[in-house]
Amino acid sequence: MAMAMAAFPYQSIATQSAALCAFLLRSGSVRAFAVGSGLSFGAVPCGCAGRRPRWPTEPTPSKSRRPPRPPSSRRSASAAPAMARGSALVTVREAIEAHRTDARGGGDGPRAVFVDGSWHMPAGPDPRNGRSEFQSGPRVPGALYFDIDDVAPPPGDPSNSKGLPHMKPPARMFAHAMDRMGIRPQDTIYVYASEGCGFYHRAYWTLSSCGYHDPDRVKLMQGSLGEWKANGGELEMGELADDDPRLFRMGDVDWKNESPKYACWKEDAPNSVVDMAQLMEVVGGNASADAVVVDARSAGRFYGRDPEPRPGLRGGRMPGAVNVPFVSLLDLEDKTKFLPMDEVRKIFVEAGVAPLGEGSGMSRRVICSCGSGVTAAALAVGLEECGLREKGDISIYDGSWIEWGGDADAPIVSDEENAKG
Numbered sequence: 001m002a003m004a005m006a007a008f009p010y011q012s013i014a015t016q017s018a019a020l021c022a023f024l025l026r027s028g029s030v031r032a033f034a035v036g037s038g039l040s041f042g043a044v045p046c047g048c049a050g051r052r053p054r055w056p057t058e059p060t061p062s063k064s065r066r067p068p069r070p071p072s073s074r075r076s077a078s079a080a081p082a083m084a085r086g087s088a089l090v091t092v093r094e095a096i097e098a099h100r101t102d103a104r105g106g107g108d109g110p111r112a113v114f115v116d117g118s119w120h121m122p123a124g125p126d127p128r129n130g131r132s133e134f135q136s137g138p139r140v141p142g143a144l145y146f147d148i149d150d151v152a153p154p155p156g157d158p159s160n161s162k163g164l165p166h167m168k169p170p171a172r173m174f175a176h177a178m179d180r181m182g183i184r185p186q187d188t189i190y191v192y193a194s195e196g197c198g199f200y201h202r203a204y205w206t207l208s209s210c211g212y213h214d215p216d217r218v219k220l221m222q223g224s225l226g227e228w229k230a231n232g233g234e235l236e237m238g239e240l241a242d243d244d245p246r247l248f249r250m251g252d253v254d255w256k257n258e259s260p261k262y263a264c265w266k267e268d269a270p271n272s273v274v275d276m277a278q279l280m281e282v283v284g285g286n287a288s289a290d291a292v293v294v295d296a297r298s299a300g301r302f303y304g305r306d307p308e309p310r311p312g313l314r315g316g317r318m319p320g321a322v323n324v325p326f327v328s329l330l331d332l333e334d335k336t337k338f339l340p341m342d343e344v345r346k347i348f349v350e351a352g353v354a355p356l357g358e359g360s361g362m363s364r365r366v367i368c369s370c371g372s373g374v375t376a377a378a379l380a381v382g383l384e385e386c387g388l389r390e391k392g393d394i395s396i397y398d399g400s401w402i403e404w405g406g407d408a409d410a411p412i413v414s415d416e417e418n419a420k421g
Contacts, residue, residue, distance in 0.1 A: 086216055087385060088208070089338065092223035095190050096233040099140065102188075110186045114143040117203025118194040119166075119374060123309060133194050135247060138225055138235040140192060143246075144181045146203045148374070150250050151177045165372055166202065167398050168273050173250065174210040175260035180248045185213055185262055192221040192228075198327065198335030198378070205377035205396070209272045212262070215391065220381065222337045273398045274367055276407070282367065283319050283411060292363045293318050294353060296326040296370035296379050297401065304414025310371070313405035316414030318369070322352040326375040329382045338382060345386035355388060364389070369397040369404075376400060 090098075095114075102112040116139065118130035134145040148166040151174065155163030159170055169177070183189065189207055193200035201220070208218035229235055240247060281289035295317055300306030302323040304315035317323070329344050331337040338344060349355065354362040366389055368376035376396045383389045397404075404410045 088204070088215070088218060088220045088381070089222050089385060090190065090219045092221060092227045092231055092233070095192070095219070095221045095223075096228065096231055098188070098190060099233065110188060111184075112190060113181075113183050113187045114140045114190045114192065115181075115183075115203065115207070116140070116143050116145045116194065117148070117191045117200040117207075118197045119148055119199045119202060120197065121199075121309075130194065130197070131247070135240045135242075135244075137237045137239070138229075139237075140225075140228070141234050141236040143192075143236070144183070145246055146177075146181070146191075146207065148202050148206060151206070154251075162399070162403060164399050164402055166374065168206060168396075169210065171211055172260065172263075173255045174206075174212060175263050176253050176255035176258070177250065178212055179261045180245070180253060186217075187213075188217045188219065189213065190219045190221055192225070193336045195224050195226055196335055198330050199374050200336070201377040201381050202374045205380055224334055224336045227334075271365070271392070271395045274395045275397075276399055276403055276410070279318070279367065279369075279397055279404070280410075290363045291365035291367050291395075292353060293321040293367045293369055293397070294348075294351070294379055294383075295321050295323050295401075296368065296375040297323070298325050298327075299323055301371075301401075304412075308371075308401070308405060310402060313401060314412055314414075315405070316412040318404065319411050319413050321369070324348060324351045324353075324379060326370065326378040329378060338385065341382075341386040344382045345388060348383065348386065348388055353383070353388060364393050365395065366393060367395045367397055369400045371400055372402045373398045373400045 098112040099114060102110075116130070116134045118133060120128035120130055122129075131145060131147055134143075151169050152166045153160035153169060153173065160167050178184075191200060191204040191207060204218060204220045207213065208215040225235065278289065279293070282291045282293065295302050298306065301308060301315060302317045302321075302325075304317070306315070308315055324347060327335070328347055329338055331339055339347075353366060356362055356364055366383055368379040368383070370376040370379075373396060380394045380396055383394050384391050405412070
């Protein structure tokens with residue numbers, strides 16, 4: 001093999017590959033090379049020099065060879081078999097190593113870009129604000145902030161006629177946000193959260209679902225900034241000025257009229273989010289809309305026993321929905337971590353999301369819902385990471401209970417209603 005490669009010096013990888021294919025075909029070594037490399041050439045030259053990369057700057061991966069899940073995954077040996085793509089979960093130590101060796105260097109090559117995706121409930125006895133905490137620090141040095149409330153269609157936009165919060169941004173808007181953040185499609189993004197934040201999965205989900213990045217290039221750090229520091233990771237302290245470019249607002253960007261530097265190279269799968277009309281089809285029992293709805297709210301809210309934190313919303317659940325409180329998937333001692341994935345899988349299965357299999361009768365598609373579309377992302381990530389579903393089989397109902405519970409015509413089931421009956 002080395003001799004064959006040496007025969008084609010100073011050429012691009014694509015050119016070398018094409019020449020090597022022809023060389024091996026002539027020498028009768030194609031079968032042995034195909035087995036040894038994981039590539040499948042067939043009985044004719046592969047023509048790989050003319051292929052279009054699947055992801056920006058990346059060669060098309062062989063369908064017969066997928067990257068294994070790295071040791072960073074919290075899966076146990078008893079968890080489900082690995083899905084097609086590698087795990088998004090990385091340990092704090094792995095994230096520190098990436099930051100030390102590859103963080104936002106110069107040049108045109110891929111970089112490791114760290115993004116604080118922290119978000120907190122705006123109400124409660126001790127409200128927190130992710131943007132303010134990022135501004136005051138501590139931060140991962142050189143990190144950026146992704147604001148799920150700001151990088152979202154504003155009220156009155158055609159894609160948000162009901163004025164719902166933190167909806168999935170249109171592709172053009174998202175591409176402009178990446179421009180302002182200096183993130184390119186070939187970069188690898190590491191999403192982390194501030195101490196005790198269990199709501200950063202929505203930022204990760206948005207970054208990996210808008211058709212701008214290969215989802216394998218978006219990682220979710222499992223662990224807190226305290227663990228980062230304890231493992232020798234550097235932290236950036238001090239208040240950022242209000243005009244720091246890392247604190248940009250989409251209101252200052254003419255994203256509807258200007259062209260982004262890097263447009264989203266493809267629209268994401270059309271079922272990454274569903275709207276109320278689509279969910280009505282599922283709840284109404286339309287066979288063609290076969291899916292199971294999983295609700296991330298607390299059991300008290302799901303069954304209508306506890307009041308909704310947002311005024312004006314009815315309590316209860318969608319007919320046929322099952323309940324998996326998002327906090328049940330997280331490590332209660334550190335909500336920036338999932339439980340081991342075998343435990344996550346067990347929680348979903350016991351709630352009613354069964355594995356797919358011959359004769360199981362289980363819906364392939366899963367729709368995740370919650371109060372406003374934030375914690376549903378924790379369910380979506382958990383479902384994929386534990387191996388119960390592929391990414392393309394998982395959707396988020398973006399309007400979630402703010403929309404459903406606030407609509408008088410939406411069907412609702414609750415323990416309170418059953419008691420009255």
